[in-house]
Amino acid sequence: MGDDRAVKSTRRSLALAGILTGIAGLVTSQATVWIVQARNGPVEAVAALVRDYTPDDLAHWLIERVGHADKPLLLSGTAAILLALCAWAGVEARTRPLLPDLLYFVLAALGLGAVLRLDDSTVGSSFAVMVGLVTWIVVHRVLTAPLVADGEPSLSDEARRTFLRRVGGTAAAVAAAGVVGGFSSRSRRRVEQARDLLRLPVHRGAVPAGAGVGVSGVASWRTSNDRFYLIDTAFSKPTITPSEWRLRIHGMVERELNLTYNDLVDRMLPPDRGGRGKLLEDWITLCCVSNEVGGDLIGNAFWSGVKISDVLAEAGVKPGANAVLQTSDDGWTCGTPLEALTGDRNAMLALAMNGKPLPIEHGFPVRMVVPGLYGFVSATKWLVDLEVTTFDEVDAYWTQRGWAEKGPVLAQSRIDVPREGAKTATGRVSIGGSAWAQHLGIREVEYQLDGGAWQRARLGAAPDTDTWVQWAGDIDVDEGRHTLVVRATDKSGYTQTSVRTDVIPSGATGWHTIEFESR
Ligand SMILES: Nc1nc2c(c(=O)[nH]1)N[C@H]1C(S)=C(S)[C@@H](COP(=O)(O)O)O[C@H]1N2
Numbered sequence: 001m002g003d004d005r006a007v008k009s010t011r012r013s014l015a016l017a018g019i020l021t022g023i024a025g026l027v028t029s030q031a032t033v034w035i036v037q038a039r040n041g042p043v044e045a046v047a048a049l050v051r052d053y054t055p056d057d058l059a060h061w062l063i064e065r066v067g068h069a070d071k072p073l074l075l076s077g078t079a080a081i082l083l084a085l086c087a088w089a090g091v092e093a094r095t096r097p098l099l100p101d102l103l104y105f106v107l108a109a110l111g112l113g114a115v116l117r118l119d120d121s122t123v124g125s126s127f128a129v130m131v132g133l134v135t136w137i138v139v140h141r142v143l144t145a146p147l148v149a150d151g152e153p154s155l156s157d158e159a160r161r162t163f164l165r166r167v168g169g170t171a172a173a174v175a176a177a178g179v180v181g182g183f184s185s186r187s188r189r190r191v192e193q194a195r196d197l198l199r200l201p202v203h204r205g206a207v208p209a210g211a212g213v214g215v216s217g218v219a220s221w222r223t224s225n226d227r228f229y230l231i232d233t234a235f236s237k238p239t240i241t242p243s244e245w246r247l248r249i250h251g252m253v254e255r256e257l258n259l260t261y262n263d264l265v266d267r268m269l270p271p272d273r274g275g276r277g278k279l280l281e282d283w284i285t286l287c288c289v290s291n292e293v294g295g296d297l298i299g300n301a302f303w304s305g306v307k308i309s310d311v312l313a314e315a316g317v318k319p320g321a322n323a324v325l326q327t328s329d330d331g332w333t334c335g336t337p338l339e340a341l342t343g344d345r346n347a348m349l350a351l352a353m354n355g356k357p358l359p360i361e362h363g364f365p366v367r368m369v370v371p372g373l374y375g376f377v378s379a380t381k382w383l384v385d386l387e388v389t390t391f392d393e394v395d396a397y398w399t400q401r402g403w404a405e406k407g408p409v410l411a412q413s414r415i416d417v418p419r420e421g422a423k424t425a426t427g428r429v430s431i432g433g434s435a436w437a438q439h440l441g442i443r444e445v446e447y448q449l450d451g452g453a454w455q456r457a458r459l460g461a462a463p464d465t466d467t468w469v470q471w472a473g474d475i476d477v478d479e480g481r482h483t484l485v486v487r488a489t490d491k492s493g494y495t496q497t498s499v500r501t502d503v504i505p506s507g508a509t510g511w512h513t514i515e516f517e518s519r
């Protein structure tokens, strides 16, 4: 082969290597989005970025011409530009070996920026960007190594064969990743469809009059489903349709029960619709033991379902039992004190949240919600098994990892307004936030400005003791920096201690303290 033709042929191979590298990263990152069920994928996010920064005139002109094809066109256009860049970087790799890596970093940074810009992105989205970046860097090396090895323009037959073998291997691996990702996205869609078809006899719940204290910036009393905090160990969220779902209740019981989703709906339906009229609905504030003082791993929703004490009564709990080991479809477990499930609390098998079937990430089709206990000992999502037992027998997920065996919620309070580091006006300033001590209830919230006397806050209404309350107050501030502290007292008379402790093993203590500046 002449040198010219040899160079051309090597350049073609490098361009191919670049394009295949580009595709590999796109596929693995999209497969990751599907597998971890991240809300936003980088390709879509970048396409959205392009859309938002396209001048209106140009956008209108385009939409007039392509109509409903605008979204696929935007996505394929974004992908095409990316692959063209990868082809170029592949060719340039012969003389500038670091250029492709640089390009991949820039593209990944763009992808990361684009997903972080969307405020409903979960960590899964950023993780997907990282998977794509690593794929690019690795695949690029694997594919181009045989092509640039000796710097000679003409490739030996051996090098060419190695290159082709690697192209084949990469293509097969990419196809496999695509199939696995596609499979997860299909099972998710199947469950989404089943969920959309449900018509549950539940209500959205009206926020009680006076629950809001009317200070703008205080977390809204109802936490909407898409803003509700998310905590779980499930890498890929279980996807279970209502018709597949079963709950086994066994262990120290007279009669083992195997409940279907319809068994629960039957209990919830009113008698005039052929049901047992046992729908339970309540406002319950759920919070995480890992919530730092001032943190936001807490949310309040209107939950609908079936009272767990009724179901346990049907099963007939045997004497001597003191715990229930709950197991999720994904294998996660927790141990819950039996008395919290059989006593007067509205502990429930929840099917709906704020009037809608549970979102998949919040445990669809059925989860447990127990007022007054941290989520790690009570709020099992994708619940499939309840074993009535004793605490000696229970060895649950977080307890094995050093967290407490029992997790009653500790009284806590938080300042939402002003925010840490905020700038406010001088003179009279409204302040406010939330306080909670689920199942005990909040008796009083006090705040202290710049080390002065404790002032009693005004409290919003709450339907019962199982939810948070909003608090509000007014302070008078001069120009300068200020410190604001809050503390709550629950209805048992316990006032939050100022002693700061870590979240592990049984939840953080301490007063939320913020600094702000008035001018
Ligand atoms: N299956 C399963 N359920 C789980 C968990 C989990 O990791 N897996 N985490 C628990 C913890 S620690 C908390 S705080 C709550 C959070 O519920 P949310 O994600 O709906 O807010 O779920 C609980 N239920």
Ligand SMILES: [Mo]
Binding pocket: 231, 287, 288, 289, 290, 374, 375, 376
């Ligand atoms: Mo948690």
